[in-house]
Amino acid sequence: RSALLELAKRLPSRADVSLVVFDRNKAEALLPRPTPATAVDDIRFALGRASQEIARKGVRTPLEAIYSIASGSFDPCADNRILLVTDDNDQMDQDRKLVDRTVAQWADRGLELWTLSIGQLGTPTPSVEALTAAGRGVLLYADTVSEAVEPLSAALRATGAAVRSPAISVSLA
Numbered sequence: 001r002s003a004l005l006e007l008a009k010r011l012p013s014r015a016d017v018s019l020v021v022f023d024r025n026k027a028e029a030l031l032p033r034p035t036p037a038t039a040v041d042d043i044r045f046a047l048g049r050a051s052q053e054i055a056r057k058g059v060r061t062p063l064e065a066i067y068s069i070a071s072g073s074f075d076p077c078a079d080n081r082i083l084l085v086t087d088d089n090d091q092m093d094q095d096r097k098l099v100d101r102t103v104a105q106w107a108d109r110g111l112e113l114w115t116l117s118i119g120q121l122g123t124p125t126p127s128v129e130a131l132t133a134a135g136r137g138v139l140l141y142a143d144t145v146s147e148a149v150e151p152l153s154a155a156l157r158a159t160g161a162a163v164r165s166p167a168i169s170v171s172l173a
Helices: 002-010 038-047 051-058 062-073 097-107 128-133 146-155
Strands: 016-024 026-036 080-086 111-118 136-142
Touching: 002 038, 002 146, 016 051, 016 136, 026 038, 026 062, 026 136, 038 080, 062 080, 062 097, 080 128, 097 111, 097 128, 097 136, 111 128, 111 146, 128 136, 136 146
Parallel strands: 080 111, 111 136
Antiparallel strands: 016 026
8 A cells, every 4th residue: 555655756747646456356446536646645545445355346357347438438548557466376267268258359449458466475476467468567576665666666657658640741842
C-alpha cells in the first residue's frame, strides 16, 4: 500500500488511477472511475480499504473488473497500462488460456499489463511471467517498499506522445 501511495504521488498530474482489489476469482473496484493522480487523498482512502474481505464481496472476476473499467475510459492515443501488484503468483482461479488470451487481446489494442511481484525474494513466478508476457508489459520484483517505488516510478512514466488527429498534406506545384 505504501509503495502504491508513493507511486501515485510521483505520477504525472495528468495521469489517472483506478484501483481494483482481488482475491483469486473475486474482485471489487475501489476506484471504479479513473481518478486523477493529484487526488492523493482519494487514492489513500481507497488503498486503506483494500483487503481480502472487500475483494471476496466482489461479483466479478479480476479480469472482468479491470477490463470493464479500462473499456469505459480507454483512449488508444494515451499511454495505457494496467499494473498488477501481487505478493504471490497471480492466483486467478480462471482458465489460464482464457486469462492469457484476454490479456493478449487487450495488449493488441494498446493496453499493456505490467506486474510487480512483491516479497518473493526474486523467486521466479511462472504464472506472473506468462501473464506479463501475454500483456506485453514488464515484470518487476521487489522485496521492500524502497525497491518497489523507484523502479515503478521509472517504469510507469509516460513513454511518449501520440498524435490524436494525424494529417498529411501534399501540394503539387
